[in-house]
Amino acid sequence: MLIYFLNSIIFVLGLYCLIAKKHLVKKIIGMVIMEYAINLFIILIGYKDSGIPPIFLPNMELATFTQQSVDPLPQVLVLTSIVIGMSILALMVAISLRLYEKYKTFDMSEIRRLHG
Amino acid sequence: MEGMTFIVKTITRLLIAVIFSFGIYITVYGHLTPGGGFAGGIMLACGLILLTLAFGKKTALGKLSDFWASLLDNLGAFTFWSIAMLGYVGGYFFFNFLEKSDPFQIFSSGTVLVNNLAIAIKVFASIFAVFLALTIFGRFVSGLISTEDEE
């Protein structure tokens, strides 16, 4: 249980960075850290004690492999989510570049003040 | 002089072939060893991004321009989709219609190899295209930093 709790502390740190910080790049970093925490959580759920990676090698028996291997399904989901996270980051960086071009600053409070 | 210093250029010239062949190896052997299309495609994009950073944008755009990058992106997605549609030959979407040989061989898994290649091409092209858009085209969106990068 403790390892799940430590993992959720990483998630909370990312969420804090997303809410309380003013710099746009720091907000992006907070989003990235949240993403890491969620990926790690899904992998942790599928871990088996002293498990081997889910890769079948020629000198293995199928029965012992099925007994010992870790859960491959969360790894599949995380593999797609990592690449999606990177493309979402690219989109966020593009939007913040546009904001910088318009307001000449990365400060969120400045941007809000200039708006109204 | 465009790009980085002489040391970086020499080391890039030595390493670029190794990076590309490792990316292709990771992609092609994805169904036998750890790796796969995602990691291989991003490695290929890493090689081209290293080329861009070391030699400047002219060399990299000569190797793969933004038009061809977006075309390759579409091509990868279209290949993946058409393999999925070709599954209707055997009955359903994503049917593994190619012939399978013995396990632990390179042609052992039918469409998985072709899908891996398509995914690798798609990820490679799209990551390189978005890198170009963010760093090179994004820098003088409307004369933001116009004097630094333009020749």
Added chain:
Amino acid sequence: MLFLFYTLIVFCIIGSIIAIEARNILASVISAGVVGMGLSILFLFLGAPDIAITQVVVEIIVLIILIRSTVSLDNTAITKHRDTFAILSSLIFFGLFLVFAFMAFQGLPKFGEPLMSVSSQYLQNSVSETGASNIVMGILLDYRAYDTLGEATVIFTAILSAFVVLRAKGKKKREERDKIRVGIPGKDDLPETVAEIDEESESVSNI
């Protein structure tokens, strides 16, 4: 083994605290990269080499994109006026979140003993059915290829919207030229002040 996991997770926590609290944006971005690298070592020991490889490569790309596009543009830190209300409310919310998360974790399967009701089927049949000895790739591109198709769509859409957001040449000029050619009044031709509107209504009533 469990001690190694705890050490690496605490390393990641320290790295993310430095990434959040560092004044310099470049230091902050590099600390986020440190978190990703520690995470990839953790993935390697958790029995997921595919994820570890992908995480390392993605981390490098994320660092390059962030440094090259944003940090090199403007590296000034923000030092003035902290928003105390946001910090206080978020801290209270996070305390509540951690308490409820701790209650929810009691219902999960114990760490190290996963429920493998679906995955055991995949592990048994994947090598004979798909022929891929890497079970992850067998599931990703054969059993669950729908997921991958959706993922490819998401990447395509995100990259496309990044291109649209960053487009240098606007579409507006061409639209206005077309409007002039067709004869639709542009924005400047429409009345703006009250007096102009009055004039126009008068001229309409005169007709």
